[in-house]
Amino acid sequence: MRFSHxxxxxxxxxxxxxxxxxxxxxxxxxxxxxxxxxxxxxxxICRLEVTVLPxxxxxxDSTFVEDTALLTRYIAITTRPGAxxxxxxxxxxxxxVGSYYENIFTIHxxxxxxxxxxxxxxxxxxxxxxxxxxxxGARQLLQILEHHGITASxxxxxxxxxxxxxxxxxxxxxxxxxxxxxxxPEFRHRNIIPVPNHEAYAANSLWVNGMVLVPQxxxxxxxxxxxxxxxxxxxxxxxxxxxxxxLSCLSLRF
Ligand code: CIR
Numbered sequence: 001m002r003f004s005h006x007x008x009x010x011x012x013x014x015x016x017x018x019x020x021x022x023x024x025x026x027x028x029x030x031x032x033x034x035x036x037x038x039x040x041x042x043x044x045i046c047r048l049e050v051t052v053l054p055x056x057x058x059x060x061d062s063t064f065v066e067d068t069a070l071l072t073r074y075i076a077i078t079t080r081p082g083a084x085x086x087x088x089x090x091x092x093x094x095x096x097v098g099s100y101y102e103n104i105f106t107i108h109x110x111x112x113x114x115x116x117x118x119x120x121x122x123x124x125x126x127x128x129x130x131x132x133x134x135x136x137g138a139r140q141l142l143q144i145l146e147h148h149g150i151t152a153s154x155x156x157x158x159x160x161x162x163x164x165x166x167x168x169x170x171x172x173x174x175x176x177x178x179x180x181x182x183x184x185p186e187f188r189h190r191n192i193i194p195v196p197n198h199e200a201y202a203a204n205s206l207w208v209n210g211m212v213l214v215p216q217x218x219x220x221x222x223x224x225x226x227x228x229x230x231x232x233x234x235x236x237x238x239x240x241x242x243x244x245x246x247l248s249c250l251s252l253r254f
Contacts, residue, residue: 001122001171002209003253006048006097010061011036012055018243019083019160025242032239034065039099039213039250044209048253053096059089061085063240064249067114067132067162068093070141071254075148076101076223077141082112082132094148100254105144116162116249121169124154126186128163161244166200168248174228176221178203183190195223204246213247 011032017025043050056062061083068089070077076097078090090106097104107113116126119142125145127138138154145152157163158180167187168176175181176193178200195203202218205225214222216236225232237247 001120003046003048003186005100005254007053007065007252007254008036008040008043008050008250009053009065010055012057012060014057014060015063015243015252017060017062020086020243022242022244026238027242029088029239035235035239036250038239039235039247040042042213042235043253045233046146046177046213048085048208050251051096053092056089056092059086061086061243062089062092064116064243064245065093065252066249067116068254069097070115070118071097071101071252072120072145072148072150075103075105077105077107077144079113079115080107080111081114081220082110082130082134082137083114087112097252100247105124107137107140109142110134112136112239113141114162117157117232119164119167119169121175122171122173123151125150126155126163127152128155128157129191130157130160130162133157136239148249153186155181155184164204165244165246166203168203168205168207170212170225170228170230174177176203176205176225193221193228195221195224201241201246206247215241215247 112134114132117133119126167181199218202221206213212230216234
């Protein structure tokens with residue numbers, strides 16, 4: 001899989017009011033802007049053409065664009081966030097995605113789905129059932145994917161925000177995962193780079209065109225990824241972590 005584009009959205013001034021369970025304090029807005037800028041540069045280094053959407057002041061969490069859409073090779077699906085304060089983010093994203101996709105499907109009530117719960121692993125998709133993605137939302141997505149010849153399976157997500165909070169696919173049949181998913185029947189026999197519990201945040205690292213973006217400050221995971229043969233870029237995203245966001249949440253890659 002190669003990506004050519006990414007969509008990101010600049011954090012808005014209200015960003016500091018975003019949803020959070022991290023207990024790490026309020027983010028610093030100007031530092032968040034600088035970190036976001038570095039994130040965009042990293043995507044460009046990975047040879048992506050990046051569309052930067054303007055801040056959307058109405059939605060504090062709107063910089064976490066990943067949750068609002070799933071972009072596959074041929075079709076796009078806009079989601080229906082389980083967090084009520086995020087429901088309205090979809091309208092703008094639908095418009096932005098419309099510049100690139102003819103076929104856009106949607107998730108409808110009573111389904112909820114956030115694409116932080118959707119992991120693409122080659123031709124197969126894993127859909128997490130979490131506090132944000134319910135069974136009905138997952139069922140609707142499964143149906144849309146299968147209708148287009150794409151296979152998917154459902155995975156329970158215990159005790160974390162999204163599926164990709166705890167596991168990432170780094171292509172080459174390789175996953176990066178915390179213990180919860182290393183032991184999971186769905187992944188037990190897969191090739192997994194382990195993430196130690198005290199570095200759990202680094203399980204959300206991001207493969208882009210052969211490089212892996214890794215959050216700064218997780219030396220064991222960084223070393224393990226490098227030892228597996230990947231080139232890495234470390235990025236400081238401390239201000240996004242304060243709102244439970246990781247590297248993947250900040251962009252849609254396609
Ligand atoms: C939220 O709670 O919805 C945001 N503060 C963080 C979303 C993170 N998104 C992701 O992991 N895909």
